[in-house]
Amino acid sequence: MWPMKLNCNGKTLDLGSPRVMGILNVTPDSFSDGGRFLQRDAAVVQALQMEKDGAAIVDVGGESTRPGASPVSLQEELDRVIPVIEILGEKLEIPVSVDTSKPEVMREAIQAGAGLINDVNALRSEGALVQAAALGVPVCLMHMQGRPDTMQQAPRYDSVLDEVRAFLTERIGACVEQGIPHGDILVDPGFGFGKTLMHNLELLHGLGELEKLGCPLLVGLSRKSMLGTLTGREPEQRVAASVAAALLAVERGASIVRVHDVAETVDVLKVLEAVIDPASAGR
Numbered sequence: 001m002w003p004m005k006l007n008c009n010g011k012t013l014d015l016g017s018p019r020v021m022g023i024l025n026v027t028p029d030s031f032s033d034g035g036r037f038l039q040r041d042a043a044v045v046q047a048l049q050m051e052k053d054g055a056a057i058v059d060v061g062g063e064s065t066r067p068g069a070s071p072v073s074l075q076e077e078l079d080r081v082i083p084v085i086e087i088l089g090e091k092l093e094i095p096v097s098v099d100t101s102k103p104e105v106m107r108e109a110i111q112a113g114a115g116l117i118n119d120v121n122a123l124r125s126e127g128a129l130v131q132a133a134a135l136g137v138p139v140c141l142m143h144m145q146g147r148p149d150t151m152q153q154a155p156r157y158d159s160v161l162d163e164v165r166a167f168l169t170e171r172i173g174a175c176v177e178q179g180i181p182h183g184d185i186l187v188d189p190g191f192g193f194g195k196t197l198m199h200n201l202e203l204l205h206g207l208g209e210l211e212k213l214g215c216p217l218l219v220g221l222s223r224k225s226m227l228g229t230l231t232g233r234e235p236e237q238r239v240a241a242s243v244a245a246a247l248l249a250v251e252r253g254a255s256i257v258r259v260h261d262v263a264e265t266v267d268v269l270k271v272l273e274a275v276i277d278p279a280s281a282g283r
């Protein structure tokens, strides 16, 4: 069994019960166009609210990984995320993670106070694995088939569950060989990253199989297009579907759910926990 508590650059992430990771996208389309300083302030206010609402960690990202999104330059990504992480490192009691695949952003983010690396590219970018190992913080390795700009064009698998498991097994091995302790590794099947609706549903159905990897599972389903396909709703109207998906993921073994709607997800997980362990209710 993996350690219940992760040391995230001096702040603790306790995985003794399922946790919520709040999504903080610091991209121009995420906050109204009021200039950099106003956008930074709005991001900080949103993160503080997530902490109040019960998030256990806030994930800060400056490059969209949505299907079809174009890459941003290193300098642009640094300019977006580092000032926000610096402020959050001081103002939040909970840890901050950095959502990036670039080794330079990893380094500067951890120096600025972030405590976990969330890499949708599973540390495959040049220099990322060595950099992450040197930084000594927990890492989340996510499965993706292809690249964000093209990944949804024609995803195909013989067995999505087997292939995701094999990929994550290989990446865990690469990390351990590079000196990242097994107990500092989280894994994520990467819902929506090079997967059709059927692939995503098969993965969610069989999520429990990934527990055998021996690492905490992090899962992101919040407002994703698979929920739009199932409900016919636009992203902002997918709160109920997102919360249901988070609940299903936690029931199948997810330790962390990455969500936009923190308060709603925290409430539902409180109900789940109370039903599983009535003695915990009201603690």
Ligand code: 9MG
Pocket: 061, 065, 099, 118, 119, 120, 140, 142, 188, 190, 191, 218, 219, 220, 221, 258
């Ligand atoms: C950055 N990002 C977007 N979607 C994600 C997901 O499903 N998992 C993780 N770990 N990161 C994600």
